[in-house]
Amino acid sequence: MASEPATAVELEEEQRQVEEAQAGNLDAMRPILERYAQPLYGTVILPRLGDAASAEEVLRDTLATAVEKIRRFTWQGKSIYPWLRQIAINKVYDVHRQSKRSRRLADAMVHEVPIESDPDSHADAQLIADQERAAHRARIDEAMVNIAERYRLAIELRLIQELPREDCAKKLGITIGTFDVLLFRAVRAFRKQFGERTIDSGGAQDGD
């Protein structure tokens, strides 16, 4: 998705909204939360959780925490988004710590994506979100390289292009039942590669 850097006017407007919220008018937070809910959900929370329902809960908690702690936020001449993003990442870590899910996959998912954190950089929310999305995609592509070509194709057609099963099967010249098996195995193979790669690179704390 193409993005435009935030203009100075937009930043000034955001600063005014933050200051108004810090003065006690919480309604001033509404436009900020609505603006950043999608990038937080789509690029920060959901890729690290993999579960839409949990991601929505984490997003709600993130936004609520931001409203509660808005007085602690210090405006530094750039968007509030990095602050919101950090709250969201902390919430995601909390979920993984509390859940009983596979540690390997959890560790792979919460592996931190390096983001420009130079306080002097005036990277805005959309740039950070794009950067983060690209980093996630690069990690996905790395894992895809290590699985069989037909598995890669099945994932590409069904999960990325979101073609119907019938169309996927037709493109591969197989029955729908066989395509179901192919996708099932493809996701299993991807999962193993996704976790293994993170562990090999020292990103995980321990194994399964």
Add this chain to the structure above:
Amino acid sequence: MATDDDDILTGPVPAPDADATPSERARAKTFADLVDKTLAGRTPPAMSTDDRALLEVATVIRAASGKAELPAAKRRSLVEDALRQAVGGAGGTSSGGVVPIERARRRWVPWAVAGTSTLVAVAAVLLLWLRGAPTAPTVAMPEPTPVHQLSRPADPLIGPISREQVGDASTRIDTIYADRLDGYRERRLARGRKP
């Protein structure tokens, strides 16, 4: 070659062209249905641990590809919930907006109202107690109504009717009317004299 797929998450993954067992086909079908529902935004809340783990992977792949959009209505709902949650679960204002935190923190208002109400109630009880129990008002029993003013049979007034006077009913009616009119006048005039 048929494969043993008992250990879905940690077991080896068969080659793409390896034959599938009926069990694997059934699991693959179940997973395919879950993916269908997830793509349609209707992820079922209940599923096996293995299916959930695999579906999470599928969701991560989609999210990383920018395919995970939060519907606008859902986004607004989450923002509204978050704002309400932040002010302590208040029910919201009539306009659907959020009570500013300064106003929400005026917790002394309900206590002041409750305290004032209690004081008024105590004062009312004391006042009643100091005035003592009210004396019951004496009710004067009305004098009994004279018999000639009550409804009564006309037989004593008319007496036996002879065979010759049977057709003279109008005379009897006039007699009864005059008698009753006397009682009416007496009662009417007596009432007018009373205070």
